[in-house]
Amino acid sequence: MSGSLRDQLLKKGLVNKKQVQQAQKADKRKARDNRKAEKVGEEVVVDEARLQAQKAREEKKLRDREFNQQREAERKQRELVAQVKQIIERNAIRPSGEVDYNFVVAGKIKKIRVDAMQQKALSAGRLAIVESAERFVLIPAGAADKISQRLPEAILSQADNSASEPDPDDPYADFQIPDDLMW
Structure with a gap:
């Protein structure tokens, strides 16, 4: 109140x-x-x-x-x-030659022209193929190893010769495929 x-x-x-x-x-x-x-x-x-x-x-x-x-x-x-x-820039080897070397990139067959020594080195895994400035170049296996540690997808093609010893149970072990097989 x-x-x-x-x-x-x-x-x-x-x-x-x-x-x-x-x-x-x-x-x-x-x-x-x-x-x-x-x-x-x-x-x-x-x-x-x-x-x-x-x-x-x-x-x-x-x-x-x-x-x-x-x-x-x-x-x-x-x-x-x-x-x-x-x-790649430091180790690039320009492919030059008269022999066609075919490899697969993203499901498509690509071709570069190399000489006979480069072809044998590619088949043996001593060289790898990478792309630089929209051109294919070759690099030595050591450089390819360094690249694959950083960006494995940058290596477009490299022969794998880690399986040098054939499997004893392989029925086709007596029939070796030549490394320089052209297709």
Whole structure:
């Protein structure tokens, strides 16, 4: 009850002083409880805002970390490509000759012209074929090994002579296929 209304009710005799004091205490208690509730409500709102801000910071850190990892992977890939290109440029042997050497790239048969020594080296696995500046070039097996450690897909063709010992159970072991078979 407001102060003037209390005074009016007290003058008219509808309430006594004790009732007025009890009403004042109740009003004070309600006001104090409301202030506490507002304060708790403000704290809840502040806590929620802090939690949302912290969550946003963590999400941003995660996005930044993923972006940095992606950028680092792209940088490493560019670095590997540059290393492979440099190895090819340093070790490139231009194919030249009158003998056609056929090989398969992405399911298509490609052909380069090599001389007899290059053909034997290709068949023996001592030379490999790579692409440089949209041309096919030959590189020594050592350089091909370095390239295959970095980017295996850069080696277009290299003979595999690791199975030099034939399988004893192979029924065709007596019939060797010549290395320089032309097709």
